[in-house]
Amino acid sequence: MKVLNKLLAGSCAVLSLGCSSDSLAANDSVVVLQYHHVSDSTPAVTSIDPDTFKEHLNYLKDNNFNVIDIKQAQEAIEGNGQLPEKAVVITFDDGYQNVYENAADLLEQYEMPYTVFVNPDLMAKHQGHYMGWEELKDIGARGARIANHGQTHAHLIRREPDETKEQWVERMHYDVVSAQEAIDENLGEQEKYFAYPYGEYDNELRALLDDWGFLAFAQHSGPWSQWSEETAITRFPASGIYANLDTLKTKLRSKAMPVVSYKPEEPLLDYENTQPTLEVTLTGDEALKEVRTNQLRCFSGGQVLEPEWQSDTRFTVEVTTDLPVGRSRVNCTAPSASESRYYWYSIALIRPDAQGSWPD
Ligand SMILES: [Zn+2]
Numbered sequence: 001m002k003v004l005n006k007l008l009a010g011s012c013a014v015l016s017l018g019c020s021s022d023s024l025a026a027n028d029s030v031v032v033l034q035y036h037h038v039s040d041s042t043p044a045v046t047s048i049d050p051d052t053f054k055e056h057l058n059y060l061k062d063n064n065f066n067v068i069d070i071k072q073a074q075e076a077i078e079g080n081g082q083l084p085e086k087a088v089v090i091t092f093d094d095g096y097q098n099v100y101e102n103a104a105d106l107l108e109q110y111e112m113p114y115t116v117f118v119n120p121d122l123m124a125k126h127q128g129h130y131m132g133w134e135e136l137k138d139i140g141a142r143g144a145r146i147a148n149h150g151q152t153h154a155h156l157i158r159r160e161p162d163e164t165k166e167q168w169v170e171r172m173h174y175d176v177v178s179a180q181e182a183i184d185e186n187l188g189e190q191e192k193y194f195a196y197p198y199g200e201y202d203n204e205l206r207a208l209l210d211d212w213g214f215l216a217f218a219q220h221s222g223p224w225s226q227w228s229e230e231t232a233i234t235r236f237p238a239s240g241i242y243a244n245l246d247t248l249k250t251k252l253r254s255k256a257m258p259v260v261s262y263k264p265e266e267p268l269l270d271y272e273n274t275q276p277t278l279e280v281t282l283t284g285d286e287a288l289k290e291v292r293t294n295q296l297r298c299f300s301g302g303q304v305l306e307p308e309w310q311s312d313t314r315f316t317v318e319v320t321t322d323l324p325v326g327r328s329r330v331n332c333t334a335p336s337a338s339e340s341r342y343y344w345y346s347i348a349l350i351r352p353d354a355q356g357s358w359p360d
Pocket of ligand 1: 093094149153197198
């Protein structure tokens with residue numbers, strides 16, 4: 001079935017006459033899963049135990065999901081090639097040794113490609129906790145792609161006391177560009193993919209990554225599609241409470257909401273802005289017809305937020321309780337008009353404390 005899906009997707013690109021717009025619409029999103037530890041003895045919030053991880057892979061295999069390489073996904077989203085049906089990309093942040101021990105063999109056996117975002121500085125300092133270059137070379141030869149998670153896993157957007165913009169840019173250059181150099185030196189030149197430590201970014205950091213030629217991956221949820229921003233690509237966390245397969249199933253079937261713009265554009269809020277109002281503008285083209293906008297709902301910290309439609313394509317949502325200090329997400333979903341699946345969109349927000357900081 002997996003092969004048939006791929007053949008059908010391929011014929012769609014070649015024989016455009018035989019390719020209905022329905023099947024095109026079904027293929028425009030990739031769900032990117034984000035894992036950290038694969039272990040039953042590491043911090044629960046960033047871990048999935050090996051048995052549950054195997055359940056995830058079995059579910060993907062038994063239900064004809066197509067786990068594809070991140071570059072294949074990128075190319076298709078950029079218009080070069082076709083996404084298979086039910087496309088999924090698997091990623092691991094931090095490059096823990098337990099991924100080598102508890103996940104690599106299984107992924108190889110299931111022929112599922114995956115990407116590991118690593119921190120070269122931390123690898124050198126904590127050998128044994130993180131995979132080293134030899135392990136990375138080994139999994140690289142067995143279906144993994146190695147990418148950049150920064151040298152130090154710092155909260156990159158936090159300025160140090162009295163740090164000038166120039167000093168900060170220099171520090172970011174070290175953390176991002178020299179990490180890529182270390183990866184390329186040890187493994188040969190790799191694609192420039194960056195995963196933000198803690199999923200934290202602001203517009204200044206995004207601009208730097210764009211200048212330096214990176215695609216950058218965040219940690220708020222939603223499928224990756226033509227509607228995504230190249231320096232804020234969404235992923236679905238699949239560790240901790242998010243490892244629950246029942247809730248993950250809905251996400252695996254989700255499609256990207258066709259969002260063309262949103263506010264606030266800057267995720268890092270002012271300290272006083274505890275209840276921001278969000279504004280989201282959807283496309284006015286064909287893609288919107290599939291979205292049941294009258295059933296669109298947003299969610300923030302366990303609360304359901306009703307959207308207020310300002311026009312056919314633009315809604316606002318008011319956050320009605322104070323956001324906690326730190327990272328928050330407001331997720332919005334709407335059912336598909338023709339399939340039993342949801343359109344999904346998430347806005348990442350960070351509320352600092354009065355000193356401009358927040359907990360890990
Ligand atoms: Zn990380």
